[in-house]
Amino acid sequence: MSMIAAFYSNKSVLITGATGFLGKVLMEKLFRTSPHLKVIYILVRPKSGQTLQERVFQILNSKLFEKVKEVCPNVHEKIRPISADLNQRDFAISKEDMQELLSCTNIIFHCAATVRFDAHLREAVQLNVIATQQLLLMASQMPKLEAFIHISTAFSNCNLSHIDEVIYPCPVEPRKIIDSMEWLDDSIIDEITPKLIGDRPNTYTYTKALGEMVVQQESGNLNVAIVRPSIVGATWQEPFPGWVDNLNGPSGLIIAAGKGFLRSIKATPMAVADLIPVDTVVNLTIAVGWYTAVHRPKSTLIYHSTSGNLNPCNWYKMGLQVLATIEKIPFESAFRRPNADFTTNNFTTQYWNAVSHRAPAIIYDFYLRLTGRKPRMLKLMNRLLRTISMLEYFINHSWEWSTNNTEMLLSELSPEDQRVFNFDVRQLNWLEYIENYVLGVKKYLLKEDLAGIPKAKQHLKRLRNIHYLFNTALFLIVWRLLIARSQMARNIWFFIVSFCYKFISYFRASSTLKV
Ligand SMILES: CCCCCCCCCCCCCCCCCCCCCCCC(=O)SCCNC(=O)CCNC(=O)[C@H](O)C(C)(C)COP(=O)(O)OP(=O)(O)OC[C@H]1O[C@@H](n2cnc3c(N)ncnc32)[C@H](O)[C@@H]1OP(=O)(O)O
Numbered sequence: 205m206s207m208i209a210a211f212y213s214n215k216s217v218l219i220t221g222a223t224g225f226l227g228k229v230l231m232e233k234l235f236r237t238s239p240h241l242k243v244i245y246i247l248v249r250p251k252s253g254q255t256l257q258e259r260v261f262q263i264l265n266s267k268l269f270e271k272v273k274e275v276c277p278n279v280h281e282k283i284r285p286i287s288a289d290l291n292q293r294d295f296a297i298s299k300e301d302m303q304e305l306l307s308c309t310n311i312i313f314h315c316a317a318t319v320r321f322d323a324h325l326r327e328a329v330q331l332n333v334i335a336t337q338q339l340l341l342m343a344s345q346m347p348k349l350e351a352f353i354h355i356s357t358a359f360s361n362c363n364l365s366h367i368d369e370v371i372y373p374c375p376v377e378p379r380k381i382i383d384s385m386e387w388l389d390d391s392i393i394d395e396i397t398p399k400l401i402g403d404r405p406n407t408y409t410y411t412k413a414l415g416e417m418v419v420q421q422e423s424g425n426l427n428v429a430i431v432r433p434s435i436v437g438a439t440w441q442e443p444f445p446g447w448v449d450n451l452n453g454p455s456g457l458i459i460a461a462g463k464g465f466l467r468s469i470k471a472t473p474m475a476v477a478d479l480i481p482v483d484t485v486v487n488l489t490i491a492v493g494w495y496t497a498v499h500r501p502k503s504t505l506i507y508h509s510t511s512g513n514l515n516p517c518n519w520y521k522m523g524l525q526v527l528a529t530i531e532k533i534p535f536e537s538a539f540r541r542p543n544a545d546f547t548t549n550n551f552t553t554q555y556w557n558a559v560s561h562r563a564p565a566i567i568y569d570f571y572l573r574l575t576g577r578k579p580r581m582l583k584l585m586n587r588l589l590r591t592i593s594m595l596e597y598f599i600n601h602s603w604e605w606s607t608n609n610t611e612m613l614l615s616e617l618s619p620e621d622q623r624v625f626n627f628d629v630r631q632l633n634w635l636e637y638i639e640n641y642v643l644g645v646k647k648y649l650l651k652e653d654l655a656g657i658p659k660a661k662q663h664l665k666r667l668r669n670i671h672y673l674f675n676t677a678l679f680l681i682v683w684r685l686l687i688a689r690s691q692m693a694r695n696i697w698f699f700i701v702s703f704c705y706k707f708i709s710y711f712r713a714s715s716t717l718k719v
């Protein structure tokens with residue numbers, strides 16, 4: 205019997221960010237392994253014209269939750285959506301709901317965050333710092349609370365190259381930043397943002413670091429732990445391999461490469477691709493919840509959920525496997541034949557951006573215009589290049605994360621718990637994982653049916669023929685222009701033609717002699 209699963213039976217759990225990528229997998233696993241869990245409160249905001257109930261209904265009816273319904277048929281009764289906006293004071297939670305949360309919650313998993321790299325500092329501070337502070341305040345009024353688990357990121361200290369499982373202070377105290385957000389206007393915030401984030405690449409990593417400081421400074425007597433995942437990818441094993449539902453991290457780029465938009469990307473091929481499957485992060489998080497509540501460590505423990513130091517994979521190996529899988533299982537209606545490569549310096553990156561990204565987009569837009577349609581490819585390509593520029597930092601640096609606490613926790617688990625809540629990344633077979641990831645992107649993100657593979661292959665053959673035709677035509681045009689204008693080109697041309705003629709004559713003569 206799993207001790208961890210038994211621990212969560214009859215517990216009331218509060219999850220923020222439950223509608224997000226990580227939150228959904230966390231909820232799924234909790235229900236599947238602890239069907240006798242009392243209730244999961246989720247703080248949800250109405251979004252895209254959907255009510256809370258509609259949002260929950262959509263999640264429960266997704267493929268991700270199919271297995272849960274078998275072991276926990278009344279799962280819909282155990283999810284209690286609470287209307288909340290983490291950007292509002294007291295999260296805009298009604299008095300009755302707040303009362304229930306304060307009196308019943310046993311465990312909190314705080315996953316909500318803005319993960320956008322281009323978020324305005326005010327917005328990122330609001331959600332990643334102030335909301336964390338408010339949640340801690342709420343937690344301090346919960347008499348039954350046993351553990352508060354905060355999800356941060358392994359990149360919160362990406363300005364360092366070796367990162368231990370400790371909290372590194374930022375130069376300006378979070379309280380000062382929070383106060384300044386109240387009276388500074390947006391233009392001044394824009395001006396000071398680069399100075400505040402310093403050598404971090406964006407407001408996201410900076411505010412996640414501030415969030416950790418808030419957890420350290422304002423957790424009082426609470427039992428708190430922090431989980432720091434690296435780049436969270438599709439599921440490895442559970443509830444089934446390859447599940448993914450958003451474009452963050454590598455998923456968007458896998459699509460861009462598979463559809464033939466992405467032809468080159470600036471990357472350091474041998475740098476560690478520190479990907480971590482979402483189900484591995486979730487298993488660790490659930491185990492951390494149990495350990496923190498049961499063992500009550502004296503200080504706040506930080507757990508790195510990373511792969512690099514135990515089972516490293518580099519970007520080269522990952523890129524090759526992505527391309528190999530796409531060749532086997534192509535995506536539908538590709539723009540060009542998938543064939544991406546890594547560049548290693550700014551000059552070649554700019555060159556390939558012009559030649560392989562923008563030029564084909566301009567040509568395609570020209571074709572769209574000629575056929576009376578609205579041009580759109582250049583706009584799309586520029587957007588992709590902007591996205592790539594924001595991700596580039598993470599594929600051109602390497603980090604070393606120590607994982608002592610995570611390994612300690614693994615050793616504390618019973619063999620049964622190690623099996624049910626497996627977060628031992630050493631067992632991960634990268635090639636198999638990446639293949640399933642690409643397949644998952646095709647099935648769950650692009651919603652493409654595998655029955656369409658022969659048609660997709662046919663389309664790629666057509667693209668290859670167009671490619672050859674286009675290149676031959678281009679070569680002939682350029683050559684014709686050169687011959688018309690340059691004596692040297694004419695001389696080379698006559699030399700090649702006479703050489704070919706002589707070669708053919710010699711070949712003919714020798715074959716006649718043999719006969
Ligand atoms: C030798 C062999 C070589 C072979 C090469 C083969 C290459 C194959 C690919 C290999 C993979 C390489 C992967 C590298 C991945 C590196 C990822 C690093 C991530 C570091 C994570 C840090 C960990 C964290 O803690 S954070 C969580 C992760 N957060 C994110 O990833 C957020 C990133 N996204 C953003 O910040 C924004 O979306 C932004 C700024 C990129 C774009 O904002 P904008 O307002 O312009 O647009 P959106 O409205 O958000 O979206 C517009 C448009 O773009 C699509 N899109 C969004 N995100 C991505 C994405 N990551 N990749 C691609 N496309 C994306 C989005 O869907 C929209 O499309 P529409 O069609 O317009 O709807």
Ligand SMILES: NC(=O)C1=CN([C@@H]2O[C@H](COP(=O)(O)OP(=O)(O)OC[C@H]3O[C@@H](n4cnc5c(N)ncnc54)[C@H](OP(=O)(O)O)[C@@H]3O)[C@@H](O)[C@H]2O)C=CC1
Binds near residue numbers: 315316434
């Ligand atoms: N994905 C990754 O690669 C990594 C993620 N992490 C961390 O993991 C955690 C989860 O990330 P992930 O699941 O990928 O992110 P998502 O963007 O998928 O999910 C974010 C969640 O936060 C919720 N949220 C955002 N703003 C508000 C608000 N104002 N009020 C209520 N809820 C809000 C979203 O709700 P809604 O659905 O309404 O938008 C959503 O449920 C984050 O803390 C992130 O920093 C760490 C490392 C890597």
